Amino acid sequence: MSELIKEYLTRLKTALAGSDPATVQDALSDAEEHLWIALQLAKRETPEIGEEEVIASAIERFGSAEEIASAYSEIESRGLPVMEARGPAGRKSSSARFFGVFTDPRAYASLFYMLFSLILGTFYFSWTVTGLSFSIGIIVLIIGLPFLGFFLISVRGIALVDGWIIEALLGERMPRRPIYLKKPANWRERLNFLLNDSMVWKTIIYNIMMLPLSILYFSLTITSLAVSASLFLRPVLEYVFDLPLAQSSNWSFWTPGFLMPVSVALGIIWFLMTLHMAKGLGKMHSKIAKKMLVRD
Amino acid sequence: MNTENAANKKFRKELKSGTVSLVLLSILNRSDEPLYGYEITKNIDSSLVGTFRMGQGALYPVLRSLEKSGLLSSTVEPSVSGPPRRYYRITGVGSETLGNWTEMWVKTRDFVDDILKGNNDV
Numbered sequence: 001m002s003e004l005i006k007e008y009l010t011r012l013k014t015a016l017a018g019s020d021p022a023t024v025q026d027a028l029s030d031a032e033e034h035l036w037i038a039l040q041l042a043k044r045e046t047p048e049i050g051e052e053e054v055i056a057s058a059i060e061r062f063g064s065a066e067e068i069a070s071a072y073s074e075i076e077s078r079g080l081p082v083m084e085a086r087g088p089a090g091r092k093s094s095s096a097r098f099f100g101v102f103t104d105p106r107a108y109a110s111l112f113y114m115l116f117s118l119i120l121g122t123f124y125f126s127w128t129v130t131g132l133s134f135s136i137g138i139i140v141l142i143i144g145l146p147f148l149g150f151f152l153i154s155v156r157g158i159a160l161v162d163g164w165i166i167e168a169l170l171g172e173r174m175p176r177r178p179i180y181l182k183k184p185a186n187w188r189e190r191l192n193f194l195l196n197d198s199m200v201w202k203t204i205i206y207n208i209m210m211l212p213l214s215i216l217y218f219s220l221t222i223t224s225l226a227v228s229a230s231l232f233l234r235p236v237l238e239y240v241f242d243l244p245l246a247q248s249s250n251w252s253f254w255t256p257g258f259l260m261p262v263s264v265a266l267g268i269i270w271f272l273m274t275l276h277m278a279k280g281l282g283k284m285h286s287k288i289a290k291k292m293l294v295r296d
Numbered sequence: 297m298n299t300e301n302a303a304n305k306k307f308r309k310e311l312k313s314g315t316v317s318l319v320l321l322s323i324l325n326r327s328d329e330p331l332y333g334y335e336i337t338k339n340i341d342s343s344l345v346g347t348f349r350m351g352q353g354a355l356y357p358v359l360r361s362l363e364k365s366g367l368l369s370s371t372v373e374p375s376v377s378g379p380p381r382r383y384y385r386i387t388g389v390g391s392e393t394l395g396n397w398t399e400m401w402v403k404t405r406d407f408v409d410d411i412l413k414g415n416n417d418v
Binding site: 037068 | 333337353354357358
């Protein structure tokens with residue numbers, strides 16, 4: 001990222017000191033998005049103009065850090081008039097919140113992540129453990145150090161890609177690009193940098209942790225989905241496929257007819273609870289990922 | 297002089313707080329596709345500075361606030377280079393609200409115009 005944009009974001013952050021952290025994050029990401037696009041477009045349209053000039057004029061049109069900070073603070077202090085008047089989103093009753101999850105795209109995306117995470121977790125774990133042990137194993141050979149370097153770079157790549165997946169599915173803002181680093185002079189310097197980078201080691205720990213975590217997410221989600229499906233589909237299972245609720249060699253238990261609607265209703269409620277659980281796990285996982293994969 | 301400036305500033309601020317939301321809703325209502333902040337601000341760049349004396353950046357908190365109120369919805373799309381873009385589109389409630397606000401705006405504008413014209417005639 002351009003130094004001038006970085007500087008502006010730092011000024012904006014200072015000007016927003018004391019505001020709600022979410023507001024600060026919103027303000028910074030809005031400003032970064034806007035100035036970056038302005039810079040890219042200007043570069044494309046008039047490549048002969050210097051970057052500094054372009055950014056300076058984009059910042060001027062965007063507004064001073066103080067002006068923008070006060071715009072966010074003002075809106076924050078104004079609250080949500082429409083919401084208060086109408087009473088949806090913010091002050092939903094607990095039952096509306098419980099059933100509302102059915103139409104919440106974020107819940108389905110989290111649910112998908114919980115299932116998909118098993119593949120990711122297995123891959124991250126295998127890649128990291130294999131890469132790490134292989135690198136250590138061949139470190140005395142001539143290809144040892146380059147291989148270690150390649151492995152450490154790949155780990156940073158994984159952190160970035162995982163951030164994209166988490167942002168897309170769980171909605172947690174994660175870094176979009178690798179942090180810009182000055183090009184190291186040579187291989188040795190580069191390797192040295194990677195070995196001393198705490199982010200690389202934190203990502204390695206995260207990748208290893210992903211296996212047990214993803215097994216937990218997957219098992220909880222798939223079990224919960226299976227329970228809700230078996231409750232919801234009870235009438236179909238019993239009346240169409242002749243599958244009793246419980247069975248042994250000499251007896252079988254069939255759900256009494258009057259309990260069928262209860263079973264279907266329970267299935268729906270269980271599914272909604274599964275969605276809530278997936279959302280909750282998603283939030284928890286985003287926090288873990290942010291802690292482990294994002295540079296402070 | 298200073299008092300006059302302060303009075304103008306205050307009046308402009310008071311006018312701005314509702315009209316900017318109306319303008320943003322209207323732009324998003326007219327667009328068939330979701331728009332990201334930069335596209336929206338580009339449309340009204342010169343009017344923003346001229347009429348409201350505000351930077352493009354001051355529109356973003358309004359967009360966020362409209363979204364929190366349920367009048368807009370947004371999705372974050374990754375971009376090949378650079379930070380992700382937040383695309384906004386108007387919601388059903390937003391369109392309905394825009395209709396009400398437009399009606400209120402037209403009534404207010406006509407009323408103020410009448411009064412101002414009346415004053416001018418005197």
